[in-house]
Amino acid sequence: SLAEKLQGVFERLRGKGTLREQDVNQALREVRLALLGADVNFRVAKDLENRIRERAVGVEVLESLTPAQQVVKIVHEELCAILGDDGGYLRFASKPPTVILLVGLQGTGKTTTCGKLAVHVRRQGRRPFLVAGDIYRPAAIRQLQVVGEGVKTPVHADLEQRDVVRIAQDGVRAALSAQCDVVIVDTAGRLHVDEDMMGEAERLEKALQPSETLLLLDSMTGQDAVNVATQFTSRLNITGFILTKLDGDTRGGAAISIRAVTGKPIRFVGVSEKPEGLEVFQSERMASRILG
Amino acid sequence: FQRRTKIDDALFEELEESLIEADVGYETALSLVTRLREAVRKERLATGEEAQNWLKADIERNLSAGSGVIQWAPNPPTLIMVVGVNGTGKTTSIAKLTHYFQSRGNRVILAAADTFRAGAIEQLQVWADRLKTDMIRHREGADPAAVVFDAVTAARARGADLVIADTAGRLHTKTNLMDELRKVNRVSERALGRSADEVLLVLDATIGQNAVQQARAFTDTLPITGIILTKLDGTARGGVVLSIRNELGIPIKFMGTGEKPTDIQAFNAKEFADAIFG
């Protein structure tokens, strides 16, 4: 762990005194290794290191904590400061329907998360409805229908319609007729550099005026997380992130990167393939996980 | 990137950052730049461009082994198993490999051995229909090992050259799922009378350092013979394969560059190295 590595760096520093610049620089090399190893974006890591250096140099070595523990505490606090508040909330429309639009790169867990969100809002006394907005991926509609069946939630699908905006609008109407008040729209995976598909997402957003446009990211995403988050938030009104597959052993540094560069909050995390596998995002837990 | 930049610490730092940004990883990037410093001295490299070209050549040398090569069985059918964590592009890569080998005159049979995920069998069936290839499927929830076994038997009976088996995505940290994969591999060995000819690990280029853990865990579970690196049509570079190649020796065989059946090619180490600094 970082604490153990820093213990080695500060072994010579016993008892009283202050943390000297050369000690801190050595410690920072370990911090850098830890952050980059956790996939925090290297530019974000650099800014973080500078802030940690400012806070650590000249700090009085306390009786209660070892120098290593003190530096770890500073790093942990800085990570929490970036991650901000815990997530777990969803913004609902003042009058139905509430539309939640899910977007993201290919394979990030959008279709699976539709089922998870249905379970989540139903627990809050809402009536969910799913819309099959991925008309490209083979059997994507079928996949969402099976997901819907699994969580006893109706799905609007149209196998003949090639205009995704029309499908979404028909879906909202169908939801209202079925007395449902939360419409969760599944979309095709798309690259942030695919002009046509980003254009489609923009048109969908404009037509639906969602209460939430959530960007799904794989928690194992590397340095590229910054590019993806920046592009999606510049073209769409992204209201928050969902980080998926956190039941793996990735440290999840992408969380720091996306939050640092966009300021948008992380709302939920995916922790299994099952419909119950959606948890509230907790900054403190994430910070500890990233530190390793 | 300036062509005639002199070689100094700022240049080394810039090159190191390009490597890190490409997900090469901090330690691998440092060791690469350390070897570059050595080469600059020994080979009297003079410009930034020469330094960058040295790195590109080194990376290319490191990654070109096994590119596009499939270990064909002495007697048909050859079995290729496709494995990896969730959402990396296994099923789509199988469609691409099918198209790739069919266009080279091979008869392919698919094994729909992802019997778990919603719509998984239907997804592969759509590809099988589009590519006019036979597919062996059981019902959802059936034993994946049985599907592979039946596919190998069917391939033998129908004179097919190649069986490609799809498997469910699984996080490498889930021991029960990795045990299941080990079992599928054992059963396939029984069907073939030898081990699977190829077990290809599909890695998503957007994934960071966790890909190394994935490669390690899958290699501990069954013999991984090659990697398919997908989603290189995005902005991620997949540099983590450098560490995987150095540590585990697994060759990078194919690369995925899109969602169509033609979006696959033998791994191009030169293009890969160029893209890191491009």
Ligand SMILES: Nc1nc2c(ncn2[C@@H]2O[C@H](COP(=O)(O)OP(=O)(O)OP(=O)(O)O)[C@@H](O)[C@H]2O)c(=O)[nH]1
């Ligand atoms: N372990 C785990 N697996 C997940 C999680 N979320 C999704 N998955 C799995 O990840 C894979 C991809 O999920 P999908 O829901 O198909 O992803 P998608 O974003 O809809 O994919 P595209 O529509 O192709 O872009 C599936 O195997 C899911 O079961 C999670 O939180 N944990």
Ligand SMILES: Nc1nc2c(ncn2[C@@H]2O[C@H](COP(=O)(O)OP(=O)(O)OP(=O)(O)O)[C@@H](O)[C@H]2O)c(=O)[nH]1
């Ligand atoms: N842009 C791009 N997308 C890809 C590539 N390969 C696969 N995809 C997309 O990634 C998504 C997931 O692909 P799948 O083939 O379903 O992935 P998988 O590994 O079989 O997923 P699971 O079975 O759920 O684990 C789909 O939307 C594919 O179209 C690629 O090379 N480039």
Ligand SMILES: [Mg+2]
């Ligand atoms: Mg989907």
Ligand SMILES: [Mg+2]
């Ligand atoms: Mg699949």
